[in-house]
Amino acid sequence: MSYQVDDKGYYGRFGGAFVPEMLHPNVEELKANYLKIMESPEFRKEFDQLLKDYVGRPTPLYKAERLSEKYGAKIYLKREDLCHTGAHKVNNTIGQILVAKALGKKKIIAETGAGQHGVATATVCALMGMPCIVYMGEIDMARQKPNVERMRILGAEVRPATSGSKTLKDATNEALRHWIQDPDGTHYIIGSVVGPHPYPDMVAKFQSVISEEIKKQLLEKEGTENPDYVIACVGGGSNAAGAFYHYLDEKDVQLVAVEAAGHGVDSGETAATTALGSFGVLHGNRTLVMQTEDGQVVEPYSISAGLDYPGIGPMHAHLFESGRGVFLNATDTEAMEAGVQLSKMEGIIPAVESSHALAALDKMDLKPSDVVVINLSGRGDKDLETYIKWGKY
Ligand SMILES: *Cc1c(COP(=O)(O)O)cnc(C)c1O
Numbered sequence: 001m002s003y004q005v006d007d008k009g010y011y012g013r014f015g016g017a018f019v020p021e022m023l024h025p026n027v028e029e030l031k032a033n034y035l036k037i038m039e040s041p042e043f044r045k046e047f048d049q050l051l052k053d054y055v056g057r058p059t060p061l062y063k064a065e066r067l068s069e070k071y072g073a074k075i076y077l078k079r080e081d082l083c084h085t086g087a088h089k090v091n092n093t094i095g096q097i098l099v100a101k102a103l104g105k106k107k108i109i110a111e112t113g114a115g116q117h118g119v120a121t122a123t124v125c126a127l128m129g130m131p132c133i134v135y136m137g138e139i140d141m142a143r144q145k146p147n148v149e150r151m152r153i154l155g156a157e158v159r160p161a162t163s164g165s166k167t168l169k170d171a172t173n174e175a176l177r178h179w180i181q182d183p184d185g186t187h188y189i190i191g192s193v194v195g196p197h198p199y200p201d202m203v204a205k206f207q208s209v210i211s212e213e214i215k216k217q218l219l220e221k222e223g224t225e226n227p228d229y230v231i232a233c234v235g236g237g238s239n240a241a242g243a244f245y246h247y248l249d250e251k252d253v254q255l256v257a258v259e260a261a262g263h264g265v266d267s268g269e270t271a272a273t274t275a276l277g278s279f280g281v282l283h284g285n286r287t288l289v290m291q292t293e294d295g296q297v298v299e300p301y302s303i304s305a306g307l308d309y310p311g312i313g314p315m316h317a318h319l320f321e322s323g324r325g326v327f328l329n330a331t332d333t334e335a336m337e338a339g340v341q342l343s344k345m346e347g348i349i350p351a352v353e354s355s356h357a358l359a360a361l362d363k364m365d366l367k368p369s370d371v372v373v374i375n376l377s378g379r380g381d382k383d384l385e386t387y388i389k390w391g392k393y
Pocket residue numbers: 087088089116117191192193233234235236237238239240306307351353354377378379
């Protein structure tokens with residue numbers, strides 16, 4: 001049994017493409033072409049070159065000596081925080097804008113909640129000289145002012161979504177509406193391993209450069225490609241999908257996904273989807289969703305805006321249900337403490353999202369021979385306000 005997507009776009013019973021009739025042609029066009037484009041020599045050449053010269057890849061695999069000593073295991077950090085723009089998201093937006101160009105699209109749309117994906121999209125649109133419209137809930141725009149301004153500096157138009165709860169869900173609806181109206185000229189860049197097939201697979205493949213590099217780097221440092229554990233935080237799941245990708249079918253590697261518990265799994269203010277979610281459709285795919293008994297999506301909460309998502313990508317839903325992945329969660333407090341600890345012990349201030357992955361170390365039973373890779377998905381510059389409000393450092 002493989003944990004990769006099947007040829008119908010499913011991971012076990014999760015995935016598929018559940019979109020309005022009007023969007024079928026768009027999704028079909030992408031499905032019919034994405035693999036062909038991604039495997040073409042021209043695409044490979046341009047993608048690899050940009051990852052190297054623009055993003056700064058390969059990112060280092062750093063042995064955190066002081067952290068290793070504290071936890072009694074060999075702990076490595078995969079430094080996605082050193083990517084241009086400060087996180088892994090740009091690996092995907094570069095890939096997708098190249099796909100858009102190959103499909104002859106002239107304009108890019110995206111939706112964003114916290115603004116991180118919007119910034120990564122605006123960045124590559126500037127790079128390619130393509131017009132960029134980012135939909136963002138009106139409330140999120142007020143909460144994430146610096147990212148709104150970053151997008152504008154980069155030349156993107158940020159359009160407020162003013163309906164419903166004025167957050168991510170409404171921004172997604174607006175983006176889909178735009179796509180329906182201009183299917184020929186527009187490509188919709190989705191920011192995680194979510195959305196209708198082929199998005200989850202396409203995004204996972206763009207992010208898979210993370211585990212491709214880990215294998216090479218670990219072979220050099222430890223004499224083996226396979227660690228005992230790979231740990232990553234999960235919002236939609238793209239950084240985790242990238243860190244797990246080349247290990248999915250290697251059973252000796254434990255895949256550990258960490259969700260945001262917010263104020264606690266049972267507090268009503270949480271984003272721990274696998275702990276609370278049930279089978280449903282979200283963002284065009286069948287997956288696990290935090291929802292009420294009559295199917296209303298429950299508003300998620302986490303101190304980290306990037307993990308504040310009421311679902312999980314279909315690959316991860318399958319890893320959870322099949323038992324291939326171990327799913328943990330960390331509260332706001334546990335994550336903030338882990339973030340401050342990394343800052344003081346290694347001189348690296350992590351993104352609050354990534355701090356959730358670091359918090360898993362306290363929940364695991366490690367032995368001295370264990371090799372652990374933690375995907376440090378992003379840096380903490382964007383979270384300075386959150387650290388200051390937290391105050392305990
Ligand atoms: C957006 C983001 C995440 C969460 O997204 P995934 O798709 O789950 O990876 C995690 N870390 C950082 C730094 C982010 O910006």
